[in-house]
Amino acid sequence: MPVHTPLPVSLLTTLLLSLPFVGFLALAMASRRVSAWLAILTTSFGFVVAFVLALNLPDQPLTIQTAWADLSGTLFSISFRLDSIAALMLILVHFVALLVQIYSVAYLHDEPRLRRYFAYLQLFVGAMLGIVLAGNLLVMYAFWELVGLASYLLIGFYAERPSASKAAKKAFLMNRVGDAGFLIGIFLTYYNFRTLDFSVLDTAVVGGALPTALGLCLFMGCMGKSAQFPLLTWLPDAMEGPTPVSALLHAATMVAAGIFLLARIHPLLSPDALVVIALIGTITTVWGGYSALFQTDIKKVLAFSTVSQLGLMVAAMGTNNVSGAMFHLLTHAFFKAGLFLSAGAVIHAVHTQDMRHMGGLRQTLPITFWGYTFCAAALAGVPFLSGFLSKEAILSGAFDWASHQPGGLASLIPIALLLSSGLTMLYMARQWRLIFFGSYRNKHIPLDQTHEPNWLMRGPVVLLAILSLGFWFSINPFSVHGSWFFRLIPTPAEGHFGWLAPASVALVAVGGWAGFRMNAPRTDTIAVRLSLEYGFLDSLFQYLVINPTQKLANLLSRTDRRLVDGTVNNLGITLVVLAYIARAIDRLVIDGVVNGAAWIASFFGQMTRSVQNGRVQSYIMVTVVGLVLVLWWLLY
Amino acid sequence: MQPVDSHLFLIVGAALFSIGLAVVLLKRHAIVVLMGIELMLNAVNINLVAFSQYDPDRLQGQMLALFVMVVAAAESAVALAIVLQVYRHFRTAQLDELNELKQ
Structure with missing residues (x-):
C-alpha cells in the first residue's frame, strides 16, 4: 500500500487483543448451541483485523503505552508493540485457532461441555495474542502465565480422567520451573538496564557487556513453555487434552511462545548464552527425535516430533538465526496443525490412538491420507514442501555459525541438527506406514466402518496440507533465499552451502526408506525403552x-x-x-x-x-x- | 436514841437491791419482775433514810424516800395496767415469750 492511509492502528491492535477476552466472557454466558459459532465468529473477525493490521503495518515498530504503576518514581507501563514478527504471529495464531475451532465443532459434537471448551480456547488465543503483542517483559510475563493457565485448563479438559488431570498438573508445574527462571531473568534485566521495554532494550544493550546469567534465566522461560531439554516431559503427557487442542498447543500458541520470546530477547543474549541455547536446542532435537522413534501412540509420535522441531528452532536461535527460527515456526505451525488434525480424523475413525491397531487406512480415509502425507513430508523435510525450506534455512545458518566459531567442536551442532532431520523422516515414515499401509489390525471396528469425517474436519486438514507446499514461501524449491519471508524479517548475511540441499535430500531418502521398512521392535531392549520413556527423564526427575x-x-x-x-x-x-x-x-x-x-x-x-x-x-x-x-x- | 451503825443499813440495802435485781433479771413473770423493781426501789429508800441521819435539819433523804414511794406507787399502777394489757394482747405475761422488741 504505497499511500499510508491513516488507519487507527493502535485502536485496531487494542481491539484485536480484547476480542478473545470478550469472546471468553461472552462464551461463559452463551448457550451451548451458539457457543461454537460465536467462538468461530470472534476468531474470524480477529483474523480479518489481524490481516488488515498486517497490510497496514507502519514502517517503524508501533508502541502503545499506558502507565500502570508508579513505584517510588519508577514507572511501570503496560505497553504493546506491533512490528513485523508480531503481525506474522497474529495472523498465524488467528489462522490456526480458526481452523482448530472449525474442526472442533465436528470433532467434539458430542461433548457436553462444549461451551467451556470454546471459552478456554478463546482464553488461550487471547493469552497468546498478549504474548505476541507485549511491548515489555512484564506484560509478556503476565500473558505468559495466562497461557500457562489456559493450557492447564485445556490439557486437563477431560478432568474426569485421572491421567488428564495429572498431565495438566505436570505441564503446569514444569512450566512453573521455567517461569521461575524467566521471572529471575526479568529481574536481572531490570537490574542491568533499568527498563523492561523491548524497544529500549534493543538499543540499550549495544556495546555493553551482557551477563550470561541474564540470558540463560530468560531462556529458562522458553525451556518450560517450548519443552526444551530437560523440561520436555510435560509435552507428551499433554496429549491427554482433546486432539484439536494439541494441534493448537503444538502449532501456534503455547510452544511457539518460547520461540517468540527468544526472538524478542535475542539482543539480550550473550555469546556464551547463545552457545548454551544452541546446545540445549540440539540436545532437545535429537532427544525428541529418538523418543518419537518407537512410540506406539499416534499423538505421542507427533508430540515428540514437536519437541524435536522446537529444539531445531531453539538451536537456530542459538546460532544467531532468528529469521530462520521464525520461518520454521511459521511453516511448522501449518504442517504440525495439519498433522494433529489428520491424526484426530484417524482417531475419530478408529476410536483408538494405538498405531498397532491401525493400518491400511489409506483406502477408507483417502483425503486424510493425502493431507497427512503432505504434512508429514513437509515435517520430514521432503523437497518442494515448506519444511524443507525452513530446515534448509536453519541448517545453513547453523553451518555458517559453526564456521565462525573457534574450535571444531562447534560444527557438531549443525551436524547433529542435520542428522536429526534424517531421524524425523525415519519416525514419520514409520508412523505413516503403521497408520495407512499394511493390513488393518483393529479387531473392534471393521475396516469398512471406518469413514472420513465430515467437511468441517476435512476442510482444515486440506487447507493446512496445501499451505505446507513450498511454493507459498519460495519460488526456488531448493533454496529459501529471496523468499518474501526474509524480506519481511531481515536475516543477517548467510553463507550458502551448495551441498546442503542434496545432503538433506539424501538423508531424507535414506530415513524414509529405513522408516518404511522398520519392523515393530521388541519392547524390552534398552534402546527401545530409552525411546519409549524418552531417555528415562521422568524416572530421573522422580x-x-x-x-x-x-x-x-x-x-x-x-x-x-x-x-x-x-x-x-x-x-x-x-x-x-x-x-x-x-x-x-x-x-x-x-x-x-x-x-x-x-x-x-x-x-x-x-x-x-x-x-x-x-x-x-x-x-x-x-x-x-x-x-x-x-x-x-x-x-x- | 443510840444511832444504829449506818453500815448495817447499807448492807441491808445492798442485799435488798441485789435480791431485787436478781428477781428482775431472772424471774419470768412480769408481775414478779415488777415485785423485784419494788424491792430495788425500797433498797434505795433504805439507803436514803440511812444517810438522812447526817442531815438532821432538813431530812432531805427521808423526803426523797417519801417521794420515791409515791412515784413507785404510780409506777406500779401504770406497770400493772401495762401488764394487764400485755396479757390481754398476747394471752401471756411470761417475759420469755414476749419478744416483740426484736422486730
Whole structure:
C-alpha cells in the first residue's frame, strides 16, 4: 500500500487483543448451541483485523503505552508493540485457532461441555495474542502465565480422567520451573538496564557487556513453555487434552511462545548464552527425535516430533538465526496443525490412538491420507514442501555459525541438527506406514466402518496440507533465499552451502526408506525403552527431584508434627496447668478474702443479732453489766 | 436514841437491791419482775433514810424516800395496767415469750 492511509492502528491492535477476552466472557454466558459459532465468529473477525493490521503495518515498530504503576518514581507501563514478527504471529495464531475451532465443532459434537471448551480456547488465543503483542517483559510475563493457565485448563479438559488431570498438573508445574527462571531473568534485566521495554532494550544493550546469567534465566522461560531439554516431559503427557487442542498447543500458541520470546530477547543474549541455547536446542532435537522413534501412540509420535522441531528452532536461535527460527515456526505451525488434525480424523475413525491397531487406512480415509502425507513430508523435510525450506534455512545458518566459531567442536551442532532431520523422516515414515499401509489390525471396528469425517474436519486438514507446499514461501524449491519471508524479517548475511540441499535430500531418502521398512521392535531392549520413556527423564526427575522433595516434605511434616505441634501442645498443657493453679488461687485466696469478709460480717451480725433478742430481761442485764463496767471504770 | 451503825443499813440495802435485781433479771413473770423493781426501789429508800441521819435539819433523804414511794406507787399502777394489757394482747405475761422488741 504505497499511500499510508491513516488507519487507527493502535485502536485496531487494542481491539484485536480484547476480542478473545470478550469472546471468553461472552462464551461463559452463551448457550451451548451458539457457543461454537460465536467462538468461530470472534476468531474470524480477529483474523480479518489481524490481516488488515498486517497490510497496514507502519514502517517503524508501533508502541502503545499506558502507565500502570508508579513505584517510588519508577514507572511501570503496560505497553504493546506491533512490528513485523508480531503481525506474522497474529495472523498465524488467528489462522490456526480458526481452523482448530472449525474442526472442533465436528470433532467434539458430542461433548457436553462444549461451551467451556470454546471459552478456554478463546482464553488461550487471547493469552497468546498478549504474548505476541507485549511491548515489555512484564506484560509478556503476565500473558505468559495466562497461557500457562489456559493450557492447564485445556490439557486437563477431560478432568474426569485421572491421567488428564495429572498431565495438566505436570505441564503446569514444569512450566512453573521455567517461569521461575524467566521471572529471575526479568529481574536481572531490570537490574542491568533499568527498563523492561523491548524497544529500549534493543538499543540499550549495544556495546555493553551482557551477563550470561541474564540470558540463560530468560531462556529458562522458553525451556518450560517450548519443552526444551530437560523440561520436555510435560509435552507428551499433554496429549491427554482433546486432539484439536494439541494441534493448537503444538502449532501456534503455547510452544511457539518460547520461540517468540527468544526472538524478542535475542539482543539480550550473550555469546556464551547463545552457545548454551544452541546446545540445549540440539540436545532437545535429537532427544525428541529418538523418543518419537518407537512410540506406539499416534499423538505421542507427533508430540515428540514437536519437541524435536522446537529444539531445531531453539538451536537456530542459538546460532544467531532468528529469521530462520521464525520461518520454521511459521511453516511448522501449518504442517504440525495439519498433522494433529489428520491424526484426530484417524482417531475419530478408529476410536483408538494405538498405531498397532491401525493400518491400511489409506483406502477408507483417502483425503486424510493425502493431507497427512503432505504434512508429514513437509515435517520430514521432503523437497518442494515448506519444511524443507525452513530446515534448509536453519541448517545453513547453523553451518555458517559453526564456521565462525573457534574450535571444531562447534560444527557438531549443525551436524547433529542435520542428522536429526534424517531421524524425523525415519519416525514419520514409520508412523505413516503403521497408520495407512499394511493390513488393518483393529479387531473392534471393521475396516469398512471406518469413514472420513465430515467437511468441517476435512476442510482444515486440506487447507493446512496445501499451505505446507513450498511454493507459498519460495519460488526456488531448493533454496529459501529471496523468499518474501526474509524480506519481511531481515536475516543477517548467510553463507550458502551448495551441498546442503542434496545432503538433506539424501538423508531424507535414506530415513524414509529405513522408516518404511522398520519392523515393530521388541519392547524390552534398552534402546527401545530409552525411546519409549524418552531417555528415562521422568524416572530421573522422580529420583532427583520428586523423591527428595517428598522426603523433605515428609521430614518437614514430621518436624511440624513433633516440634511445632509438640511445642503448641506443651504450651497448651502448661497453660491449662497454670489455669488450674490460678483457679485454685482464685478460689482459696480471692474468694477466701471475700467469703471471709462475708463470714466475719455475718459472724458479727449473728453476735449483734443475738443481743437484739427482744427480751426485756436481757436488755436489763446488758444495762446492768454496762453500768457496772462504767462504774468500775470511773472508780478505778 | 443510840444511832444504829449506818453500815448495817447499807448492807441491808445492798442485799435488798441485789435480791431485787436478781428477781428482775431472772424471774419470768412480769408481775414478779415488777415485785423485784419494788424491792430495788425500797433498797434505795433504805439507803436514803440511812444517810438522812447526817442531815438532821432538813431530812432531805427521808423526803426523797417519801417521794420515791409515791412515784413507785404510780409506777406500779401504770406497770400493772401495762401488764394487764400485755396479757390481754398476747394471752401471756411470761417475759420469755414476749419478744416483740426484736422486730
